Amino acid sequence: MRTWYTSWRAAIRIARRDAWRSKGRSFLVLAMIALPIVGVSAADLTLRSAELSTGQSVARSLGRADARLSDPGMGGAPVLQSPDGSSYAPAEDYEDKPFPDGSIDLTTVLPAGATTLTDRSSQAKLRTTHGLLSTEIRELKAADPMVAGMMPLVGGRFPQKADEVAATTHFLEESGLAIGSSLTARGLERTYTIVGSYELPEALDTDQVNALPGALIDPLDKALVADGMPGLSSDTTLLAAVSGGFTWNTVQELNAKGAVVASRAVALDPPADSEVPLYQQDGWGNYEQSTAARAAALAAVGTVVGLAMLEICLLAGPAFAVGARRSRRQLGLVGANGGDRRHIRAIVLAGGLVIGVAAAVVGTVLGLALTFLLQPVLEDAMGKRFGHFDVRPLELLAIALLAVLTGLLAAIVPAVTSSRQSVLASLTGRRGVRRSSRVLPVIGLIAVALGAAIALYGSTMTEQFAVVAGGSALAELGVVALTPALVGLFGRLGRVLPLSPRLALRDAVRNRGRTAPAVAAVLAAVAGTVAVATYAASQDAQSRAEYVASLPHGAVSVTITEAGGREVPAVRETVQRLLPVDVRADVARIGVGRSTCSMWDEAADCGFYEVVVPKANECPLNAVDRARPDADPAERFTKEERRRLADDWRCEHKPGPYLMTDGGLLVGDEKLLTVLGIDDPKAAAALADGKPVAFDRRPVDTAGKLSIRLVTDRDAAEKAANAGKDAPGEIKTFDVYRAAEGTKSYGVDLLVPPAAAKAAGMATVPLGAYYSTDEMPSSEQRQKLDGVLDNTGSDVSLTVEEGFTSENSIVLLSLTVFAGLITIGAAGIATGLAQADAEADLKTLAAVGAPPRVRRTLSGFQCGVVALMGVVLGSAAGVLPAVGLRLTERRQQLSWHENALDQGWGVGGVPFVPVVVPWATLAALLIAVPAGAALLAALVTRSRGALARREAG
Template sequence: MSVLSTWRLALRIARRDAVRAKGRSALVVAMIALPILGVSGADLLFRTGELSPAEELTRELGVADAEFRVESDGAIEQSFEGDVTTWLEDSEYTAPDPAADLALVTGLLPPGSTVLPDISVSQRFDVGDGVVRAQLREIDAADPLTEGMFTPLDGRLPEAADEVVVTEHFLDESGLAVGDELTVGESGVSARVVGTYELPSGLDEDEVIALPGAVIPRLGGDTAEDVWGSYLVGVPDGVVDWPLVKEANTQGVVVRSRAVTLDPPPDSEAYGSMYSGGSGDSEFFVAVGVVVSLVILEICLLAGPAFAVGVRRSRRQLGLIGANGGDRRHLRAITLASGVVLGAAAAVVGVLGGVAVTVLTRPWLEETTGSRFGAWDFRVTELGAIAALAVLVGTLAALVPAVTASRGDVLESLTGRRGVRHGSRVLPVVGTVALLAGAAAALAGAVTMDSSAMVAGGAIVAELGVVALTPALVGAFGRLGRRLPLSGRLALRDAARNRGRSAPAVAAILAAVAGLVAVSTVLVSDEERQRAEYTAAVPEGTVTLYTWAGEDDMETDLTRARQAVERELPVAERADIATVDVGYGCETDDCGYMAVAVPEASRCPLDGWESAQDMTVEERRRLAEDPRCVENIDGGTSSMTSVAVAGPELLRLLGADSPEALAALADGGAVVFRDGFRDAAGEVTLQLWDTSPDWDDATGAPASEPDRSWTFPAVTATVENVPAASPEAVADLLITPETAERAGLGPVDMATYWSTDRMPDAAERRALDGAMEQVSDSLYWDVERGFQSSTSMPLLILTLAALVLTIGAAGIATGLAQADSAADLATLAAVGAAPRVRRTLSGLQCGVIAFMGVVLGAVSGLVPGIALVLADHRTSVGWWDDALESGWVSGGRPELYLDLPWVTFGELLIGVPLVACVLAALLTRSRITLARRAG
């Protein structure tokens, strides 16, 4: 029989088998189709979301031929796209002047050209219950040149000077509706919202559009200095060529030309154009190759057992073919044809499904990314290659079962005997060696060689070693079922006896979980470092209000601001804070200076880079670890952080109200927040220079003696039970108002702290912003939120992805087990097993597979995770050592922050197997129909 005839027959048999075993076929098709669905959807999504240069120009320039922007009062040079510019000699920044800039641009253009000004400025808008900051833009949105820049949504475009349109996002943020009024900043200029629109590439931007000249000229104040203007240009022949761009550059004008961008001049004319070599492309293709390889491996691990089960179910048919003259080549072809048929079906389902999912989810994806996609871009070649990949994967998944089927004994196939099967004795040895060697290589690369490539390579080898050990480990798990109830014992023994389908599913789960654990270890360790390095001046939830001392009406503004805070926010205890006036508001170089003296014993011997250069590396290393240099107490400042004048309520609010500190304030003493300010007698000295002192260049300290000084008995405050609060950032020294008055220190009121009953919400913060706008621009307020984790969302996404893959792999293994053990289940029912046993057994089979994969994956994932953290720490230490060698001393040796993802472990080890077990039990029929044997 010819090869063509053999494959024609094999494909016909494979198609009939697929139709006959619909459940198993659907399972295999689903396994292959799901990744193909994701890849094809991602391809279409990427191609559609990737805007062409023409689409980008339309969104930014509309249908204009170019955009002109005045940047300098002298000549400049620019790249073809106008994104890279350099000012030539004697060129300086020029403040925007819309009238003069319009005249300059118009003079550069040929007769008959059209110029449309596009002027914008950032402003605050009063929206009734608060303020919202947005971009105020003046442009005629009805002009034909703007087509494609905006997408009108509701209402209409402005037709009068007191009308504006706003983005939909601005409407959501402000709580306004079409027809409402808004006020621009403090100008009192109001306008009515007559419509909404969206920016195709900025769906989450806050912007307001008014007619040209309708609002910005009426704002007054310093608004003109912040105006940003450009000019859309249409020329008669539709081409703003490179010579015209170069001519505009001589006048300090940057041009983004549609013609030049889409059809750039020769590279010899280029200036500042970014050239990207092939390295980025090669890295991209390497990454794509790795991802595709992992996808193929994952599918083969899951689909291979399904084909193996199919081969066992078709043993008699294959035996008959062998008995009638079929050789091994025919048997291999028939099994491989099953992979081709099911792979082709998966290709159709996956590609069409990916396209359908992308089409249906496009609006949601656009809202999520904040940008509209471009025109649909179906790359037939790429989608065809993805479909071919599905067929290839199906064929590869059937390869090992095909070889096994071709080597089967005809007599055993006809009689249904399966023979004696022994596990491989070589594979566990190879897996153990690979595991140990890979782990050693990964740790060596992290600890001694500082090689990320070696860490990654070692981690991969170690993980492959665990995969090779999986069959033996599955068998070991099976021995744990001796003391379990019936269903659990059956589930574990079934997984151990049928390692051909259990081990690949466990390996697939292992690979996914190992990656999750590795990434999670790196993320939580980095978060631990950030948490340790985060320093809050006040406890979490504390509201702080500052004003700039020396401003006119400062006391009145601060009083009104305090009233606004207490009116709008859920504040509780309050502490008013003053400081000592040493010439605040002074606009000369001869202002006063104040400092808390640092005793000689608390000073770091390093007085700067020059003194460090005179030391040996060993001396610099020793001093870098010295607490005096780590804390680096300088005590010199002319701002509030030198002296705080407040009562004991500040200590209570900071959580530093120890009896000793309270007693020191009551007795007219001082409280310091770092012990280095106290001398041997337990006193602290405050120094004051009436004019700016001379400075010692070597030490950076004042070279002249202070004009006045005060000495106070002092106590060092301790902070207890206040996470992430470091009150030393509040001030160096704290004294009461009475102590300041007795010492002749004139306190200046400048801040207030409040504790809160709860964290203020967005509406309350917006209301306070609006109230502060009515008080003064010299006020600043904030709420201490504490350390904000940035890893919660990535960990959640990774965990959900691992959950889906784990449940999918465990469910596939369970479905195969049910198909492969139908006779055993029938026997159980025949001997009187309760109907719930089948449901319980199915759930436990799924849970057991998930649990084994999760446990092994969690253990194997720790190797690369810990190695990567150690490698990063070694890099940081290397930079620190290099700095010491060069003479720089920047704090102590970097600490190692290694934390394990315990929450992720809990979700994986408990939640994932439990969810898999429950789902499998719920989706399994508890009753089966017993077939009567004929005759």
């Protein structure tokens, strides 16, 4: 008795033998299905291995300690916290009383018998072989067993003496130092020896140095304060271990004493949300990922997987179709010996099943092997170590079943088509008359129109990106449905082409069942690439327009604001000696009070100056209402008045850059105009005559004068400000030359020549210099300069203007290469299938006297035709979603801009959100990719085929 099992077993055996007999075609389809499985299985293994269990996460943050206590800075007032300690709030309401402030001694709140370790960290600049490197300093007794798991030792040992330190492997790589090297900190003469290296499993790219408690931070802080520099700020926590651990009740008891606790016991067994008092307060809650967010994430993953399966089916389907046609005599014999249509369908479907199973096994094994071998590379890329190599068989099995399902789906259409052929047609090799579907193009047109309408609605009427994306996807699927009809339209171009391309085009049109899926696959890949490239290029243009250059391209500035500028002359000469300087312009600042005051010194004998803005030139939105000093601009002006004032020149928002000096004022000569690229002979003449130049018209009154107030009494100035009055001080007045409106001055709003400052009796302090260069300083020159400037002991601010650097150039190049590979691959697959399918036609050409090169050129043009059709259609389909998304962003940013105007906030001009088509990427896709595909196909095709034998009569 014959059963379905018996028939399917026979079908699988036939399919297996056919796949083995046609190794090239089988390998091609297997590779197409297996490659995504390799990627998905490797991604699953990587994500699962990088996902830490609660115990692993606690071990990395607490080591073997039971808890970490921290001071929230509320002076011991009771607090409420989340179970993990990441969120906290005061337990009482301080709306009508002062908010608590201060610190507590964490050791006094611990339970009796607790063992503790102090973990203190700060940030400082350490000297390296290259110069200075900002590094985290951590004082923790790392050799203690309680720390095990937090800082795994890589080499050497942890410090045991006060003059020893250990460093992370990343710090050693960045600094050029090694175990055994000496280490010093800027501002501290004491030398330390590096005795070991370690890593932070959760942050492999951290620059950190470990020392014993009290060995580095306190000495460095004292040394910096003694030199008149800002001291170090540090963060201190307490690792604690106690018998029985820290339960949730214990954590709440410590919260009542003002401490925040991250507990191992609570992390492993967290309380219910109803037992967390913090979550019961208004505005607080356990903000875990919502069900809607999870559903959206699953939908996104499902969409990506679905599109990937669609593309594989589009490419693999024609391969099964060609295989079925090449086996039509065998299938005809099955029918002649009593097999019905379902048996023929089973044989073709079994081919998809056999190759799908093989692809699942190969892809899964390769994914496992690659992930295991590349584990160090993946960990470095993610910046953290795996918890363990986590293999989840059920997930890998589901991924493998995806390959099997893809193989079966790709074989469905060829199976149905083969089963409908008559036995006579199969045995004689006749294909019969094949008609194109008239319904599919209509459906495609409707989908394109509906999708475009939805995308247009989403970009003009809503601010929802999902609407635009959904409409664009529907339109793209409509173009895919239209592909067979569009391929037929391309065929009309054949009458004007030479022989080989005409034959290739006619063959593509005649065999749309093979051509259309390959063109659709190329279309899908190119459309995605063009969409992302268009969006990236548009964002790039927006970022370029919004970029604010500090200086002209290649220019350099150096400033020192501390110690009265005594190091400035030496620094000026150093920069000029080590960089390719063309013009140097020295600049100074106005000094008030003691000559050794730094710019930010607030000592009583260190005054300051103010650039006086005439009342008529003050922006009403920013002006203080002395009758109501706390009144908000939204309360003082109507919406229409606020919008009108936003266009007033007095309220114009300048995007920068901004100088550190008040009013953007510098003391300098006409050389600074040359460095800044300001071509204004009248301004240069004014500076040479001792007359200040104003690039901002707000400080200049109607008489063309500028006023500067010198304030020597800081206390009196503060009292006047609190009373809404001007600060008391002597006012210096100058006649100024106002530069042309719109002159780009790179943050320099006022330029006062030294002669004018001296004539007015104002003291000046050297600030630095500006330089124009003959060429852009190289990396080696800058590194050498940084190393020399480190030796000055001053805080030197060095700026080298490199211009706007596009972050999307690599992305665009990668997308172009990716789309090119997909296009060439899809076109190559279609060409290989065409050659297998049209072998009889090629032999006929040879028999009628066609030269051998016709075979090679025909193959090349077949590949190029498929690639060109797919690229043209994909480029047209890909621009739509990018344009829609950019229009949506434009509406969104305009809405934000108008809302800011309504609120009276200081904002810039109308947002610039351009839509830019990446013509270079499109040209590479439209010209280089089809030409490359055709050339590659021609090169790998043999000029002569196998001789045809006459079939037995």
